[in-house]
Amino acid sequence: MINKDIVIIGGGPAGLSAAIGAYESGNKSIVILERDNLLGGILNQCIHTGFGLHTFKEELTGPEYCERYVEKVKNLGIESKLETMVIDISTDLIVSAINEIDGLIQIQAKAVILTMGCRERPRGALNIPGYRPAGIFSAGTAQRFVNIEGYMPGKTVVILGSGDIGLIMARRMTLEGANVKMVVEIMPYSGGLKRNIVQCLDDFSIPLKLSHTVTKIHGSTRVTGVTIAKVDDMKNPIKGSEEFVECDTLLLSVGLIPENELSRKVGVIMNPKTQGPVVSESLETSIQGIFAAGNVLHVHDLVDHVSSEAYLAGKNAVKYIQGLLDNQNKIDIQCGNGVRYTVPSTLNYKNVEDLTQVRFRTSDVYKDAYVSVYLDKERIIHSKKRILTPGEMEQVTILKKWLLERPNLKIITVIIEKE
Amino acid sequence: MYDVVIIGAGVIGASVARALSKYHLKVLVIEKHSDVCEGTSKANSGIVHSGYDAKPGTIKAKFNLIGNHMMSDFCQKYRVPFRRNGSLVLAFSEEDIPKLEALKIQGMSNGVAGLEVLTKQQVLAMEPNLNDSIVAALYAPTGGIVDPFELTIAQAEVANMNGVEFKFNAFVTNIAKQSDYFIISTNNETIESKTVINCTGVFSDDFNNMVSENKLSITPRKGEYCLFDKEVGHFVDKTIFQLPTVYGKGVLVTPTAENNLLMGPTAYDIYDKYDNSTTAEGIKEVLSKAAQSVKYIPSSYIITAFSGLRATEASGDFVIGETIDVPGFYNAVGIESPGLTAAPAIGDYLSNLVAIKLKANLKSSFVDGRDEIIRFEPLSVSDKAKLIESNHEYGKIICRCEMVTLAEIKDAIHRPLGANSIDGVKRRTRAGAGRCQGGFCGPRVLEILSKELNKDPRDIAKFDQQAILLVGFDKDTL
Structure with a gap:
């Protein structure tokens, strides 16, 4: 058994930042466990730009962005174990992992930070009828083939789902010589960032078909085409609107699922909306000493937010080990109308320095609406937004002094209001 | 000249091959796909029926019961x-x-x-x-x-280890009856055999009707x-x-x-x-x-949907045995439910008929069984540690949903009649059979197949030869 104060599971952007956060808070007994053969996680295959605008005030590629964190982790001398797969976490914080060199590794931790990221939803989850030929890839799998391995998974492409990876891949496949015929989105709005729609679709004249879906996959060995159809308000295909689109490839960008097998196994309470753990303002899960940050907690749009969130998790893990995290005085944060979820779910002013960010997504598209925060029945934030969409994460800032001024506060509500 | 040609490497063909491999016979299995278990055998309920459903007196009832009784020992042995x-x-x-x-x-x-x-x-x-x-x-x-993939794969492996030949990517275009043998034409050769066993699932009526006047009809x-x-x-x-x-x-x-x-x-x-x-x-x-x-x-929690085709014969029953008008031509036609249950029994029965006909003797060298396939995921933590010590490639997880290791995938590729496609690896190891359906491990399995089989990644298929995954290099078409 090895002893480490902090074990970080996953060496992507969240894990790296959590490690730096912990280190800079004074605890150097850290190990990052990463299953791939290099640190940086999915950013290694995200060779497009657009990363780091918030953090570094410059536009970096994915590999450039993660390189800065990897360098820092190396310079600080933070230990990491690569090609190491965590197979179990126990409630008393023993982390079991395996790799080819050490075999089984068991580490007794004082705090564990979950930074396993997320994975893509597969076709099966959508139940698209038709054949099961070669040529159906998740957008991220195709991205790996094209950007890392140098191979093209197809020549004529239809993309289902307008999540950011789908949009990015529409552009990438085009640049690499494929004919991207269209991006099909079942919702009446895109799940991706506006800037990606402009830069990845509009700039290349790739049509975005909103309120459409793929209703059948053709081709018994390799994809030969898909049938698309318009959908009604209930997302059911409208009879008569079907259209056959010839293609040899269907890319799926239909959502990301936080990768919480380990979290569930150890018994962390999950939020069914985010499919990530329920966490406090300190990013601590329902199990004391286990923290979570990044896409394993909730799927982010911007890696910059992943980094800042995970830094905080690292910092709080150190505070927890020092016995400085209070676990009385929790106030629930409630999702009002139009708010799908918030992270965190509870707030304890004793653990907050000056302010805390509450991140959330809306459940629908709202134009010229207000994001409001109520402290019990008192409205403390009322800020007008031109547009709110589920595809863009929002945040509100709660000041510690508001909470100190209201010692009897019972509940905080985040809500979308028409006026 | 073969003694026996079995057409089709589904669970029935594999079962007949396994049962015949204990005799001194020259046996060939011809399969149009690139692997065993590519038809109905891969897309069914995986049920071992108890046998109340079949009408009393039918062939289905008979083989269902024998198959059900056999299954525990059979599955343990293989x-x-x-x-x-x-x-x-x-x-x-x-x-x-x-x-x-x-x-x-x-x-x-x-x-x-x-x-x-x-x-x-x-x-x-x-x-x-x-x-x-x-x-x-x-x-x-x-x-x-029962695992229908393994029930098929295991029997094919046993047959192969005991000398049965397999030709894949070969589809039979014609069967011509000669005086006391058959000429079987495939897409790339002609093969002679004393006997033919038709184990072709939904296509089994076509093959029967090629040689026999007693026409059968599969819907x-x-x-x-x-x-x-x-x-x-x-x-x-x-x-x-x-x-x-x-x-x-x-x-x-x-x-x-x-x-x-x-x-x-x-x-x-x-x-x-x-x-x-x-x-x-x-x-x-x-x-x-x-x-x-x-x-x-x-x-x-739905991870995938699939469909399979039952080979329903017009009579509603299995048609098993030598055709009356074409001696030496044996049928396993109409093998729908409870066909999976019945498969081991059907194999034993048909091999017995053929052995009697050809007056075949048992081989003393016959190895009746299969080594245990090591699966990493179900092991205890300490057994996992021991396994990695014995072979470090058990410490490298390739499929994270099903916890399949590099060692298991390499074993599946190099076993007799080993996997040569992504789906072949999936059926043998479960890599890609989990909740992400190969999204994560797909590219990695492709790379391992390419390396182990010494093939260009662009030639690695999901299944068969045409279901290619990679169509070229980046910027090829620019």
């Missing part, structure tokens, strides 16, 4: 995942209880042991996730679940299924059937031998023997019918 979990046939109205009793009597006359009609309370105590609207059920303790009957994540693999313990109602034949809800949850199949006659597509209506029907059996459908 290392095939199998569990005798028992089955329940649900009745949804008081009027249906006599039908359960009739089914019980039919089963008893077929020789099925332990059948019992249970009350609602007894059933719900057994299966708490069943729908509260059920009124009674027929319990068959001898029902079971493919499509069955669609939904497969669920292992997270809900214990949703039910037994295989849950439904009594047929006025709304038609029911669907089953069952755990699989690999601990997934499975619902299906539909049953629709179709005309296209190649149509294994799923349909929106079919999937909807599966889920709505299954909802009658269980409290709720854990829809968010």
Whole structure:
């Protein structure tokens, strides 16, 4: 058994930042466990730009962005174990992992930070009828083939789902010589960032078909085409609107699922909306000493937010080990109308320095609406937004002094209001 | 000149090959796909039926019972995942209880042991996730679940290790009867054989009709299924059937031998023997019918849907044995449910007929069994550690959903009749069979196949040779 104060599971952007956060808070007994053969996680295959605008005030590629964190982790001398797969976490914080060199590794931790990221939803989850030929890839799998391995998974492409990876891949496949015929989105709005729609679709004249879906996959060995159809308000295909689109490839960008097998196994309470753990303002899960940050907690749009969130998790893990995290005085944060979820779910002013960010997504598209925060029945934030969409994460800032001024506060509500 | 040519490497062809491999015979299996288990054998319920369902006196009833009795020892010997979990046939109205009793009597006359009609309370105590609207059920303790892939692969491996040859990517275009042998033409050669065994599933009528005047007719009957994540693999313990109602034949809800949850199949006659597509209506029907059996459908855990074709012969029964008008030509035609259950017994029976005909002797060198296939995931932590010590490639996880290691995948590739495609690896190791359906491990498995088989990555297919995954290099077409 090895002893480490902090074990970080996953060496992507969240894990790296959590490690730096912990280190800079004074605890150097850290190990990052990463299953791939290099640190940086999915950013290694995200060779497009657009990363780091918030953090570094410059536009970096994915590999450039993660390189800065990897360098820092190396310079600080933070230990990491690569090609190491965590197979179990126990409630008393023993982390079991395996790799080819050490075999089984068991580490007794004082705090564990979950930074396993997320994975893509597969076709099966959508139940698209038709054949099961070669040529159906998740957008991220195709991205790996094209950007890392140098191979093209197809020549004529239809993309289902307008999540950011789908949009990015529409552009990438085009640049690499494929004919991207269209991006099909079942919702009446895109799940991706506006800037990606402009830069990845509009700039290349790739049509975005909103309120459409793929209703059948053709081709018994390799994809030969898909049938698309318009959908009604209930997302059911409208009879008569079907259209056959010839293609040899269907890319799926239909959502990301936080990768919480380990979290569930150890018994962390999950939020069914985010499919990530329920966490406090300190990013601590329902199990004391286990923290979570990044896409394993909730799927982010911007890696910059992943980094800042995970830094905080690292910092709080150190505070927890020092016995400085209070676990009385929790106030629930409630999702009002139009708010799908918030992270965190509870707030304890004793653990907050000056302010805390509450991140959330809306459940629908709202134009010229207000994001409001109520402290019990008192409205403390009322800020007008031109547009709110589920595809863009929002945040509100709660000041510690508001909470100190209201010692009897019972509940905080985040809500979308028409006026 | 071969002694025996078996056409088709599904579970029946593999079973006949396995059974014939104990004789001094020169045996060849011809398969049009690039791997075994590519037809109906890969897309079915994976059920070992107890045998109450088949009409007494039919060939189906006979082989169902023999197959069911054989299955425990058989699967142990050949290392095939199998569990005798028992089955329940649900009745949804008081009027249906006599039908359960009739089914019980039919089963008893077929020789099925332990059948019992249970009350609602007894059933719900057994299966708490069943729908509260059920009124009674027929319990068959001898029902079971088997891994249909491994049941096929294991037998093909045993056959191959004992000298049976396999030709893949070879499809038979003609069979010509000579005086005392056959000339079999394939897409790239002609082969001579003293006997031919037709194990071609939905195509078996075509092959019979090529040589025999006793014409047979197969109508493919499509069955669609939904497969669920292992997270809900214990949703039910037994295989849950439904009594047929006025709304038609029911669907089953069952755990699989690999601990997934499975619902299906539909049953629709179709005309296209190649149509294994799923349909929106079919999937909807599966889920709505299954909802009658269980409290709720854990829809968010569906990981894939698939469909398979039953080889339904016009007579409704299996057609097994030597054709009367063409001596030396043997049929296994119309092998639909309970074909998987019956497969080992059908193999034994047909091989016996052929051996008698050819006056074949048993080989003393016959190895009747298969080494254990090491699976990493189910092992205890300490056993995992020991295994990695013995071979460090067990420390490298390739498929994270099913926890499949590099060592297991390499073993699957290098075993007799090893995997040569992504799906072949999946069926042998479960890499890619989990909740992400190969999204993560797909590129890695492709790379391993390419390296181990010394093939260009662009030549690695999902299955067969045409189902290619990579079409070229970046910027090839620019």
